[in-house]
Amino acid sequence: xxxxIQSSKVRTITKVNDFxxxxxxxxxxxxxxxxxMFAKAVFRMGxxxxxxxxxxxxxxxxxxxxxxxxxxxxxxxxxxxxxxxVAMNEQTIKSDIESVVPGGYVLYDSSKSLPxxxxxxxxxxxxxxxxxxxxxxxxxxxxxxLFKNIVYVGAxxxxxxxxxxxxxxxxxxxxxxxxxxxxxxxxALELGHQYASDNFNCPLNLTLKASNKTTGKxxxxxxxxxxxxxxxxxxxxxxxxxxxxSTSVVxxxxxxxxxxxxxxxxxxxxxxxxxxxxxxxxxxIAIGAGWNGARAFTASSGPGVSLMxxxxxLAYFSEVPVVLFNIQRVGPSTGMPTRTQQGDLLACxxxxxxxxxxxxxxxxxxxxxxxxxxxxxxxxxRLQTPVIVMSDLELxxxxxxxxxLQWNDKREYDRGKVLSxxxxxxxxxxxxxxxxxxxxxxxxxxxGTHPDKGSYFTRGSSHDAYAAYTEDxxxxxxxxxxxxxxxxxxxxxxxxxxxxxxxNHSFGLVYLGTTTSAIQEVLDSLAKKGIVLNTMRIRxxxxxxxxxxxxxxxxxxxxxxxxxxxxxxxxxxxxxxxNAERMQSILNYNGVLITxxxxxxxxxxxxxxxxxxxDVSA
Amino acid sequence: MSYITKPxxxxxxxxxxxxxxTRRDYEGSLTTLCGGCGHDSISAAIIQAAAxxxxxxxxxxxxxxxxxxxxxxxxxxxxxxGFNSVHGRMPSVATGANLANKELYYVGISGxxxxxxxxxxxxxxxxxxxxxxxxxxxxxxxxGLTKGQLSATADLGSKTKSGEESQYDSIDxxxxxxxxxxxxxxxxxSGDKKQLVPLLQAGLSHKGFAFIDIISPCVTFNNTDAxxxxxxxxxxNYIALSAVGFVPMxxxxxTSYAPGKVKEITLHDGSVIHLHKTSNKYDPYDRxxxxxxxxxxxxxxxxxxxxxYINQSTSDLxxxxxxxxxxFNTLGSHELCPGNEALAxxxxxxx
Numbered sequence: 001x002x003x004x005i006q007s008s009k010v011r012t013i014t015k016v017n018d019f020x021x022x023x024x025x026x027x028x029x030x031x032x033x034x035x036x037m038f039a040k041a042v043f044r045m046g047x048x049x050x051x052x053x054x055x056x057x058x059x060x061x062x063x064x065x066x067x068x069x070x071x072x073x074x075x076x077x078x079x080x081x082x083x084x085x086v087a088m089n090e091q092t093i094k095s096d097i098e099s100v101v102p103g104g105y106v107l108y109d110s111s112k113s114l115p116x117x118x119x120x121x122x123x124x125x126x127x128x129x130x131x132x133x134x135x136x137x138x139x140x141x142x143x144x145x146l147f148k149n150i151v152y153v154g155a156x157x158x159x160x161x162x163x164x165x166x167x168x169x170x171x172x173x174x175x176x177x178x179x180x181x182x183x184x185x186x187x188a189l190e191l192g193h194q195y196a197s198d199n200f201n202c203p204l205n206l207t208l209k210a211s212n213k214t215t216g217k218x219x220x221x222x223x224x225x226x227x228x229x230x231x232x233x234x235x236x237x238x239x240x241x242x243x244x245x246s247t248s249v250v251x252x253x254x255x256x257x258x259x260x261x262x263x264x265x266x267x268x269x270x271x272x273x274x275x276x277x278x279x280x281x282x283x284x285i286a287i288g289a290g291w292n293g294a295r296a297f298t299a300s301s302g303p304g305v306s307l308m309x310x311x312x313x314l315a316y317f318s319e320v321p322v323v324l325f326n327i328q329r330v331g332p333s334t335g336m337p338t339r340t341q342q343g344d345l346l347a348c349x350x351x352x353x354x355x356x357x358x359x360x361x362x363x364x365x366x367x368x369x370x371x372x373x374x375x376x377x378x379x380x381x382r383l384q385t386p387v388i389v390m391s392d393l394e395l396x397x398x399x400x401x402x403x404x405l406q407w408n409d410k411r412e413y414d415r416g417k418v419l420s421x422x423x424x425x426x427x428x429x430x431x432x433x434x435x436x437x438x439x440x441x442x443x444x445x446x447x448g449t450h451p452d453k454g455s456y457f458t459r460g461s462s463h464d465a466y467a468a469y470t471e472d473x474x475x476x477x478x479x480x481x482x483x484x485x486x487x488x489x490x491x492x493x494x495x496x497x498x499x500x501x502x503x504n505h506s507f508g509l510v511y512l513g514t515t516t517s518a519i520q521e522v523l524d525s526l527a528k529k530g531i532v533l534n535t536m537r538i539r540x541x542x543x544x545x546x547x548x549x550x551x552x553x554x555x556x557x558x559x560x561x562x563x564x565x566x567x568x569x570x571x572x573x574x575x576x577x578x579n580a581e582r583m584q585s586i587l588n589y590n591g592v593l594i595t596x597x598x599x600x601x602x603x604x605x606x607x608x609x610x611x612x613x614x615d616v617s618a
Numbered sequence: 619m620s621y622i623t624k625p626x627x628x629x630x631x632x633x634x635x636x637x638x639x640t641r642r643d644y645e646g647s648l649t650t651l652c653g654g655c656g657h658d659s660i661s662a663a664i665i666q667a668a669a670x671x672x673x674x675x676x677x678x679x680x681x682x683x684x685x686x687x688x689x690x691x692x693x694x695x696x697x698x699x700g701f702n703s704v705h706g707r708m709p710s711v712a713t714g715a716n717l718a719n720k721e722l723y724y725v726g727i728s729g730x731x732x733x734x735x736x737x738x739x740x741x742x743x744x745x746x747x748x749x750x751x752x753x754x755x756x757x758x759x760x761x762g763l764t765k766g767q768l769s770a771t772a773d774l775g776s777k778t779k780s781g782e783e784s785q786y787d788s789i790d791x792x793x794x795x796x797x798x799x800x801x802x803x804x805x806x807x808s809g810d811k812k813q814l815v816p817l818l819q820a821g822l823s824h825k826g827f828a829f830i831d832i833i834s835p836c837v838t839f840n841n842t843d844a845x846x847x848x849x850x851x852x853x854x855n856y857i858a859l860s861a862v863g864f865v866p867m868x869x870x871x872x873t874s875y876a877p878g879k880v881k882e883i884t885l886h887d888g889s890v891i892h893l894h895k896t897s898n899k900y901d902p903y904d905r906x907x908x909x910x911x912x913x914x915x916x917x918x919x920x921x922x923x924x925x926x927y928i929n930q931s932t933s934d935l936x937x938x939x940x941x942x943x944x945x946f947n948t949l950g951s952h953e954l955c956p957g958n959e960a961l962a963x964x965x966x967x968x969x
Binding site for chain 1: 674675676677679681691692696697698699700701702703704707709710711712713714715716717718719721722739740742743747935936939940941942943946947949950951953954955956957958960961962964965968969
């Protein structure tokens with residue numbers, strides 16, 4: 001069979017372990033598991049990889065993309081421009097082809113010929129008759145559809161030089177227990193591999209070379225890690241209302257609880273999961289359980305968190321521990337439900353009416369999702385207040401490379417200041433809201449602890465140190481003052497900012513959460529241009545003193561965040577005694593993860609004219 | 619909601635129960651409700667019911683929403699923990715509390731504004747979830763704290779003190795609870811302690827979701843002759859589908875009745891309800907039959923009361939969830955945390 005050779009006039013890009021492959025599919029067509037197989041194969045070859053789902057709020061028929069960044073240097077953020085496009089969606093093929101960089105490649109289904117207007121003379125085409133191959137090889141309509149995806153993965157293996165054994169091992173792993181599916185899948189991989197090898201000069205100039213950069217690492221999504229963190233952190237009650245992109249938190253909690261939390265003697269469950277009628281009930285259930293001494297959480301996103309405001313105020317004022325995972329998505333309102341944003345910082349920091357403030361944690365990797373999820377229960381119990389873990393869709397729903405999850409078996413849960421029946425015996429008069437230790441944190445009791453002592457009336461109405469109703473403004477003010485003191489105490493229990501100082505305090509970067517994925521790339525690229533920057537990754541609110549010090553030490557800090565209104569900058573301005581003039585925003589709010597290129601361009605743009613302090617939006 | 623504590627004085631002649639406690643040990647703080655408010659009679663009935671049953675006061679958790687009704691938990695069982703939560707959301711708080719510790723008694727107190735309007739959704743779903751608790755609605759057809767607006771249980775044509783007439787059909791909490799699968803549904807009147815006390819006792823002993831709709835007149839805003847929730851109308855049109863007697867589990871059954879006249883219902887904890895039916899046609903075990911009797915009474919302008927429906931064969935949420943016997947709030951890290959070795963295996967699945 002003659003090989004299809006590209007026109008020699010077209011330049012090809014030559015790259016090893018450093019390119020972007022993007023899959024354009026129709027959602028509901030079974031492409032997700034095939035695309036995932038591709039990304040995982042790269043990971044198993046030891047090469048750093050970061051897949052990003054860009055999907056519609058829809059079940060079937062709309063465009064969906066899976067963007068895979070491969071980077072030997074370990075840059076796990078997004079990068080604009082596509083080196084190899086697997087164009088499987090006729091609805092979007094025009095713009096998909098346009099997004100390919102000059103010299104790049106387009107793999108498409110040539111069972112139907114490509115309209116001439118889609119032929120660019122500066123890129124390479126890889127036509128494979130996927131539909132025809134599957135029509136020939138498979139009888140059932142659903143197989144013909146599903147295996148098309150596997151066939152193109154097989155072809156990519158030939159094009160990019162993926163170790164074929166890595167792929168076949170993965171199929172065997174994936175279908176363990178469903179052995180009859182293994183051979184047809186491997187056959188589909190071989191079909192693609194064979195066709196590509198027979199018809200093209202393989203490999204292309206884009207190649208994958210086995211490396212050791214992922215040794216010891218895992219590839220996991222943030223929501224799964226959160227679910228596991230809740231299991232390890234001792235959560236027994238989960239209440240929730242389905243909401244993208246938070247749903248998979250409870251799915252993971254359920255999966256691992258059913259595996260790890262069954263009492264061996266009785267076969268009964270050491271957990272309960274309640275799908276509530278709405279988010280109000282979801283947080284209400286968690287608060288009821290927290291009040292009664294169980295560790296409880298709910299997971300939601302913007303619209304759900306908006307509904308939880310009243311209850312969050314109750315938990316803050318009546319001092320009930322509860323953990324809320326906010327997997328942020330694009331707002332306001334319904335916004336873009338399947339796109340990412342860091343848009344709920346202010347809404348969560350000050351959730352509910354009146355003077356309220358909440359503890360926030362900002363994980364940036366799946367490992368941190370696990371750690372912070374487990375820690376959140378200790379922090380909530382210790383401080384007797386809601387703890388909101390601020391993840392986002394990008395972190396929650398995409399797999400990311402990180403260090404393996406670890407647990408210290410010597411660790412005991414910190415249940416905070418809870419008095420036992422025996423301790424109550426020794427106390428003359430119990431006061432639920434008495435600040436005995438001077439740290440703003442009072443002692444609590446669980447219902448049913450002691451026949452005569454320790455009972456109290458929990459209420460969202462104004463109360464005194466003994467939990468009795470009061471309309472005495474001074475007594476109310478004392479309680480509010482103590483709550484503010486407690487909020488300052490909170491800092492002692494929260495993760496410190498991660499600060500890297502490399503130069504003498506001219507410029508700094510301040511960021512949190514998923515923005516982190518772009519930072520190393522920004523630093524390396526700017527270093528090549530002779531620009532060195534200090535960095536600070538914020539991991540919790542209220543802020544440590546170190547956050548204020550870092551900002552005050554620098555001539556200028558760039559506050560990078562993924563929302564329109566510079567919410568992190570506002571929060572820093574409100575909460576810290578700093579010169580706000582020093583802070584310059586770099587903002588990204590198009591619903592996809594901020595890129596290193598965006599950040600770098602914004603920094604370079606502002607550096608020549610240091611006196612200009614105009615914020616830069618991307 | 620009171621901030622006036624009651625004097626601790628106990629009369630030496632006060633009777634004690636099996637725990638050696640007197641009625642005073644079951645009281646709460648001094649009421650701040652209006653003089654003559656039906657809700658105070660409910661507090662008194664709960665105090666009597668709990669004392670007679672020899673409930674350990676601290677093994678009860680009292681949970682409420684917002685409104686006059688939701689102040690009631692402050693006026694009984696001061697040795698029990700209470701939680702005055704947010705408006706209409708008591709059911710979710712009670713659900714969570716119940717999940718955390720299955721060993722306590724849970725008493726939820728709500729009102730018609732709290733449960734039939736702002737919290738109707740939560741009410742419906744707690745019934746569906748079959749929480750093992752006693753759920754009381756102190757039903758006066760009006761919003762007292764905000765000065766007398768009509769509530770969703772106010773009957774069509776019923777008038778408040780200000781003369782406002784209800785233009786909408788009312789929500790019947792008892793039939794709604796039966797429709798949604800509550801396993802114990804009763805209706806009573808705050809003015810009829812003889813009926814209310816045994817119903818409360820039966821509701822506390824019942825395993826599963828026990829609901830009592832208590833007509834509890836608002837003397838200040840909704841006690842006119844033209845109000846269907848006032849004392850006059852309730853006394854005049856109140857019919858008992860059954861008279862109820864209650865024998866706590868530890869007590870010996872001493873009374874005996876002619877066969878056929880009295881139905882004995884043995885509850886899960888061994889307590890017994892004696893049900894004197896007023897009509898042979900009425901069957902509290904039959905959901906459709908119970909609904910028919912309630913609706914038929916309503917058509918005649920009568921309020922059907924007593925134990926309206928009971929089903930002892932349903933499971934509660936803990937059984938549905940198949941939870942361990944030990945309360946969740948007593949489980950520690952060694953019982954809940956799978957440990958690092960299990961985590962290492964999990965890591966392996968992500969390679």
